[in-house]
Amino acid sequence: MKFSQRNGIFVVLIALLLWGAFSLGLERGERGMASADNAVLVENKDLYKPETVDFSAFWKTWNIINEKYVPASSTDDRISNEEKVYGAIQGLTASLGDPHTVFFPPVQNEIFQSDVRGNFEGVGMEVGMRDGVLTVISPLKDTPAYKAGVEPGDRIISIDDTITTNLTTDEAVSLIRGKRGTTVTLSVIREGASEPISIPIVRDVINIPTIRTEHLSNGIFLIELYNFSANSPNLFRGALREFIQSGSHKLLLDLRGNPGGYLEAAIDMTSWFLPAGKVIVREDFGGKKDETIYRSRGYDVFNDNLDFVILVNRGSASASEILAGALREHGIATLVGERTFGKGSVQELVDITPETALKVTIARWLTPEGVSISDGGLAPDVVVEVTKEDAEAKRDSQKERAFEILIAR
DSSP: OEESSSSBEEOOEETTOOTTTSEEEEEEEOOOOOOBTTBOOOTTGGGGOOSSOOOHHHHHHHHHHHHHOOOSSTTSOOOOHHHHHHHHHHHHHHTTTOTTOEEEOHHHHHHHHHHHHTOOEEOOEEEEEETTEEEEEEEOTTSHHHHHTOOTTOEEEEETTEEOTTOOHHHHHHHHOOOTTOEEEEEEEOTTOSSOEEEEEEOEEOOOOOEEEEEOTTSOEEEEEOOBOTTHHHHHHHHHHHHHHHTOOEEEEEOTTOOOBOHHHHHHHHTTSSOTTOEEEEEEOTTSSOOEEEEOOOOOOOOTTOEEEEEEOTTOOTHHHHHHHHHHHTTSOEEEESOOOOOOEEEEEEEEETTEEEEEEEEEEEOTTOOBTTTTOOOOSEEOOOOHHHHHHTOOHHHHHHHHHHHHO
């Protein structure tokens, strides 16, 4: 399974949502692996043994631990050889400094697979690492996190009593997710706030909204898109039909707080505005193999009379960035708002043993012109920051600026 591509765009959806279905895809790779007794055994293990790496220090440490280590408490459980191997693999992945490359031991792997299958009890927000800090990408509309006041860009410094400094994204997700009716308390640092904010959230079943449309009195047709789910393309097609039937030629697409979803959905939806063959996004494998280019399917139903603005903010990620980046670079739409999150990496899920798996970053998303989405996200054409005064007055200055641009055309 590959989070970000033909199947879906993987970004760590907390539900904590289905962290597998929504984000930059995940492709499952099968490898001949097996386990037995206390040790992890790999079929054809010599095939996987690197020829240029000296493991003598590792094995010396292994043997010293076996010979000398005494648990600090006599009540400590004995650690099996299998658990030591899992710990070593986790250390190897941690050495990469990539929060999206993670090894899942049996228990964590079962939790992850459960989320991918669609068990939706949690708080309803997406998180990721920004500058090494666990950061809220976006709370999903009308979920417990949204109602509790969680905001895009909030930096989570603790989850209940656990400090997040040394946690991976997936470890944080496992602490935040939980059964309906239970409470998790997040301590966050928010831009403009003088001290950390404590936010208790009661977990619930997450019902994910997808789209909302409105023909506004100023002649602008508004589409609010909340995610790129499997049924988003059909719903988006219906919204565009409404737009055409309204007689308006001024379209405002609101992608603020949209954490992404399936790549296929992003490709299909972008294709309504581009001729066949136009590049939508590039999948760059860092020189390890040729890049994959995803192109428009050529639905291309709009003419030059279309006036199009897309609203983005720090909660716009992955598939949102792919669609917005492509339509901006092809001169179709103007981006208004704040810089996007910058979730532009591709993960693959590989079975290591029947009970364990490795989620590993294998590629980067690039815009049609070759700009890496992960390198700081997308800067809008028209920057409109949300001020404290705007928030207190419940004023949407970003949407107001988008209206001004569209009305002036």
